[in-house]
Amino acid sequence: xxxxxxxxxxxxxxxxxxxxxxxxxxxxxxxxxxxxxxxxxxxxxxxxxxxxxxxxxxxxxxxxxxxxxxxxxxxxxxxxxxxxxxxxxxxxxxxxxxxxxxxxxxxxxxxxxxxxxxxxxxxxxxxxxxxxxxxxxxxxxxxxxxxxxxxxxxxxxxxxxxxxxxxxxxxxxxxxxxxxxxxxxxxxxxxxxxxxxxxxxxxxxxxxxxxxxxxxxxxxxxxxxxxxxxxxxxxxxxxxxxxxxxxxxxxxxxxxxxxxxxxxxxxxxxxxxxxxxxxxxxxxxxxxxxxxxxxxxxxxxxxxxxxxxxxxxxxxxxxxxxxxxxxxxxxxxxxxxxxxxxxxxxxxxxxxxxxxxxxxxxxxxxxxxxxxxxxxxxxxxxxxxxxxxxxxxxxxxxxxxxxxxxxxxxxxxxxxxxxxxxxxxxxxxxxxxxxxxxxxxxxxxxxxxxxxxxxxxxxxxxxxxxxxxxxxxxxxxxxxxxxxxxxxxxxxxxxxxxxxxxxxxxxxxxxxxxxxxxxx
Amino acid sequence: xxxxxxxxxxxxxxxxxxxxxxxxxxxxxxxxxxxxxxxxxxxxxxxxxxxxxxxxxxxxxxxxxxxxxxxxxxxxxxxxxxxxxxxxxxxxxxxxxxxxxxxxxxxxxxxxxxxxxxx
Numbered sequence: 001x002x003x004x005x006x007x008x009x010x011x012x013x014x015x016x017x018x019x020x021x022x023x024x025x026x027x028x029x030x031x032x033x034x035x036x037x038x039x040x041x042x043x044x045x046x047x048x049x050x051x052x053x054x055x056x057x058x059x060x061x062x063x064x065x066x067x068x069x070x071x072x073x074x075x076x077x078x079x080x081x082x083x084x085x086x087x088x089x090x091x092x093x094x095x096x097x098x099x100x101x102x103x104x105x106x107x108x109x110x111x112x113x114x115x116x117x118x119x120x121x122x123x124x125x126x127x128x129x130x131x132x133x134x135x136x137x138x139x140x141x142x143x144x145x146x147x148x149x150x151x152x153x154x155x156x157x158x159x160x161x162x163x164x165x166x167x168x169x170x171x172x173x174x175x176x177x178x179x180x181x182x183x184x185x186x187x188x189x190x191x192x193x194x195x196x197x198x199x200x201x202x203x204x205x206x207x208x209x210x211x212x213x214x215x216x217x218x219x220x221x222x223x224x225x226x227x228x229x230x231x232x233x234x235x236x237x238x239x240x241x242x243x244x245x246x247x248x249x250x251x252x253x254x255x256x257x258x259x260x261x262x263x264x265x266x267x268x269x270x271x272x273x274x275x276x277x278x279x280x281x282x283x284x285x286x287x288x289x290x291x292x293x294x295x296x297x298x299x300x301x302x303x304x305x306x307x308x309x310x311x312x313x314x315x316x317x318x319x320x321x322x323x324x325x326x327x328x329x330x331x332x333x334x335x336x337x338x339x340x341x342x343x344x345x346x347x348x349x350x351x352x353x354x355x356x357x358x359x360x361x362x363x364x365x366x367x368x369x370x371x372x373x374x375x376x377x378x379x380x381x382x383x384x385x386x387x388x389x390x391x392x393x394x395x396x397x398x399x400x401x402x403x404x405x406x407x408x409x410x411x412x413x414x415x416x417x418x419x420x421x422x423x424x425x426x427x428x429x430x431x432x433x434x435x436x437x438x439x440x441x442x443x444x445x446x447x448x449x450x451x452x453x454x455x456x457x458x459x460x461x462x463x464x465x466x467x468x469x470x471x472x473x474x475x476x477x478x479x480x481x482x483x484x485x486x487x488x489x490x491x492x493x494x495x496x497x498x499x500x501x502x503x504x505x506x507x508x509x510x511x512x513x514x515x516x517x518x519x520x
Numbered sequence: 521x522x523x524x525x526x527x528x529x530x531x532x533x534x535x536x537x538x539x540x541x542x543x544x545x546x547x548x549x550x551x552x553x554x555x556x557x558x559x560x561x562x563x564x565x566x567x568x569x570x571x572x573x574x575x576x577x578x579x580x581x582x583x584x585x586x587x588x589x590x591x592x593x594x595x596x597x598x599x600x601x602x603x604x605x606x607x608x609x610x611x612x613x614x615x616x617x618x619x620x621x622x623x624x625x626x627x628x629x630x631x632x633x634x635x636x637x638x639x
Contacts, residue, residue, distance in 0.1 A: 012604075014611045036625050040632040 018077040021069065021084040024062040024092055025160070029153040031058025035146030044139070051145035052107050056100065058149060062156070063096040076162055076519060080225050083162035083296070086515030090365050091159040091292035095285050098372040099152045102281035104490040105380045106144060111481045112186060112390075117275040117383070118144055119192075122184040126193075141184060147177040148281065155285055159292030162300070162520070164214040164224040164250075167293060171210060171257070174289060175203050178282060182274040187390030195273025202256070202266045210253025216246030217301075226301035227520040233304030247302055247309055254297060257290035260350060261320040264343045268331070271339035276391060279335065280379030283342050284372040291349050291368055295361060298353060300518050306356050313354040318446045321347030321453035329460045333393045334382055337460060338375075341419055344457055345371055351450060352434035355441035362513035363433030369508065370418070370426035370501045377494025378415040380487050381408060385478050392478035398464060400473030405480040409468045411495055418498045420461040421454055426501030429509070583635050587627075594623055 019026070031054055038050050066089055076083050109116050118141045120134035154174030161167040183196025218224055220242035221232035233243070256263040271279045302309060324344025331337045349371075352364030385392050385401065385408075392398070402409040418425035431454065438447050483491075501508055601608060601616050608615075630636060 012607050033622060033625055036629050040625070040629040 015079040018073065018075075018084075021073045021075070021077045022082065023065045024096070025082075025153060025156045027062040027065060028058055028149055028156060031055065031061075032146045032149035032153055034058075035149055039143060039146065047142045048107075048140060051142050055103055055145045055149055059096055059100050059103065059152065063093065063100070066092045066096060074519065076227075080227070081163040081166045082157075082160045083226075083300075083519050084160055085519035087292070087295065087361060087365060087518055088160040090512060090515040091288060091368070092156050094288050094365070094369045094372055095152065095155045095159065095292075097369075098284040098288060098376055099148070099155075099281065101373065101376045101490040101493050102277065102284060103145075103148060104486045105280055105376065105383065106148065106277040108277065108383070108483055108487045110484040111383055111386070111487070114186060115140055116144075117186055117277050118184045119186050119189060122180075126189045144181065144184065147181055151175075151177040151181070151281075152285065155289035158289045159296065161293065161296070162226045164217065164226075164229075164301075167297070168207070168211055168214060170293075171207060171253075174286070175207070175257075178278075178286065179203060181278045182270055182282075184278075185273065185275040188273070191273040192275065193273075195270045198266055199270045199274075206253045206256035206263070208253075209249045209256070213246045213249030213251070213253060216242050216249060220246055226296070229301040230304050230520065233302065243305060244308065247305060250297065250302075251309065251312075254290060254294045255316065257286060258294060258346050258349070259287075259290075259343050260316055260346045261323045261343065264320070264324070264346070267343055268327075268336045268339040271342070272333060272335045272393070276335070276379055276383040280376045283338070283379060284376040287342065287346070287349075287375075288368045288372050291346075291353065291364060295353055295364060296518060299356065299361065300520050303356070310354055310356060313350060314443055314446050317347050317350035317354055318449040319347075320344070320350060321450055322456075325453045325456040325460070329456065332395050334395055334398065334464070335379075335391075335393055337395070337464075338378060338382070341457065341461075342375065344453060345419070347453065348431060348434055348450060351438040351443065351446060354443065354446075355434070355437040357437060357441055358513070358516045359440060360434070360437035361516050361518075362509070363430070363437045365515065366433055366501075366505075366509055366512040367430035369512075370430040370497070373494045373497040373501075374415050374418045374426060377491050377498070378412065378419070380483075380491050380494070381412045381415065383487070384408060384481050384483055386481055387476065387478040395464065395467065396474060397476065397478050399467050399471040400477060401467075401480070402469035404473060404477065408480050411491060413465045413468065414495060414498060416461040416464055418502065420458045422458075424499075424502045426498045426505070429502055429505040433509070583630070587630065587635075590623065590626070594620075 035051055035054050038047060038054060042050050069084070069089055074085055074089075076085075106117070111117075114135055115138060120131065120137075120139040120141065122141055124131040124134060151174050154170050154172070154177075157166065157170035158174055161170050179196055179200040182199050183193045185192035214224065217229055220236070220239055221229040223229060223232070252263060256266075259267040271283060274282065298306075298309065298313075321344050324340050324342075324347055328337050328340035328344060331340055349364055349367055352360045352367060354360070355363075383391060385398065387397060402413075414425065418427035421427040421431040431450075435447050435450060438450070597619060598616070601612055605612065
């Protein structure tokens with residue numbers, strides 16, 4: 001007779017959950033679930049308006065909760081799996097601000113005569129009668145909103161994860177919706193689907209690397225907790241194999257999301273193929289989340305092994321900057337150019353990470369805030385310059401834009417100057433911070449490489465500006481579409497942030513440096 | 521090394537049997553090809569032409585499979601909870617309700633948007 005014995009624990013210990021500290025994450029994920037309910041229950045005609053309200057409402061509420069987090073709530077919560085600390089909150093705030101701006105661009109419907117930037121049904125066959133019928137009826141794929149919310153929820157979790165398993169979970173919650181969103185473009189759908197496929201396959205590889213690295217570190221430290229791993233690096237010398245393999249694989253997984261060389265191959269294809277509002281969202285918010293997680297992993301969990309990863313990271317940072325700018329010089333498509341520029345910026349950001357100091361941490365966080373907002377604005381402008389078959393991607397069609405629409409060209413020039421790091425824009429303050437932190441940490445040669453890379457990057461940014469203002473418009477000059485209030489607001493926020501963080505950066509620099517250090 | 525010998529022998533036997541079966545079937549088996557023989561065996565969907573060349577992969581089958589997996593996973597979580605329901609108390613009940621709510625939301629979405637209609 002088989003007897004089913006249930007092991008009776010004396011008392012079960014329940015995890016204590018600090019709901020106030022976790023509120024922003026729960027609000028965004030709750031809004032995402034609400035978005036799925038809306039998809040199920042609200043009729044097609046009203047769906048977009050309701051989704052827009054749920055999305056922006058959810059993100060704004062979460063932002064308020066992040067900003068208003070009382071100091072007493074800070075700490076390692078939820079059984080040690082989440083660290084709600086200064087850097088975590090600063091990064092969550094950055095992600096939410098960037099996401100709100102990006103969602104305003106996603107909501108734009110006036111730019112494309114057929115509707116928003118997304119295919120009426122992402123599943124319909126490209127070029128089929130079914131697709132034309134759906135376009136004619138004005139259908140729209142409102143699942144974009146809950147998917148974006150799930151991605152933002154994953155990002156908020158990613159930057160506060162204090163446990164390798166939660167880190168992996170957050171990575172997947174963040175990435176899976178993005179793979180879908182990348183493949184939903186209304187125009188050039190095959191390119192978009194190709195981008196989604198590449199992003200998915202390479203992203204899965206990166207996730208597997210991250211997971212394998214986590215397993216190795218677990219084997220070494222006997223725990224998934226960042227603090228316990230840090231203790232193991234301090235107290236358990238030896239087992240260099242497990243240490244180095246775990247560290248390398250984990251680093252590879254995170255650097256993939258950050259688009260650092262040699263894990264940058266996906267960036268140009270995905271940035272080009274994805275619907276432009278989503279590209280802005282990815283380039284801005286995902287960058288923040290990826291570097292937020294990278295900072296926490298490297299500073300908290302692997303801080304004791306800094307002597308192991310710092311030399312490699314100096315090299316990766318230098319190579320990333322140089323490869324990014326050289327490839328950006330050679331690209332003739334505006335979205336690809338911005339993608340390679342984002343690779344180069346990953347290199348600059350890595351300087352702050354590898355500095356491994358409080359100054360490096362706050363400089364990287366400030367850089368992420370500045371870069372995220374400028375990038376969302378830049379991609380929003382790219383969306384507005386259109387030819388007959390969608391966006392005018394080729395650089396040559398941007399010639400003479402400064403004469404036909406000076407305001408738009410001026411705004412884009414401002415974003416490009418900020419990305420190049422010209423003084424009085426946010427890019428200068430940000431670059432200055434990470435360079436100073438890197439010099440302080442002894443990285444003179446990488447900073448020399450960074451200055452060279454900046455000089456090269458100025459070439460291709462200024463090339464576009466010269467093209468816009470000093471060249472004659474070609475015969476097939478694209479039209480500049482006047483967007484609705486939504487995109488205008490997003491671009492306006494980006495312009496104000498770019499100028500404010502460049503001219504009066506002190507308040508935000510103080511906020512960033514006041515948010516350090518990480519709690520463990 | 522001794523402990524691994526049975527595994528090695530088993531591996532060789534398995535490989536040898538597989539090789540033997542394939543070769544012998546090729547030599548002795550009758551070669552009468554017809555429509556039924558080329559069909560998918562007992563289950564699964566009909567193989568379709570390449571998606572690009574016309575003809576599409578029937579998505580409805582995949583939706584049924586997905587739904588099955590979701591409810592399968594649901595049971596995986598429900599059983600241990602049911603066994604330990606007294607010990608888990610209110611905390612377990614609330615956690616389970618949150619989990620079930622999420623599942624119901626997705627189920628409602630699938631139902632309302634026609635995911636359960638076969639044709």
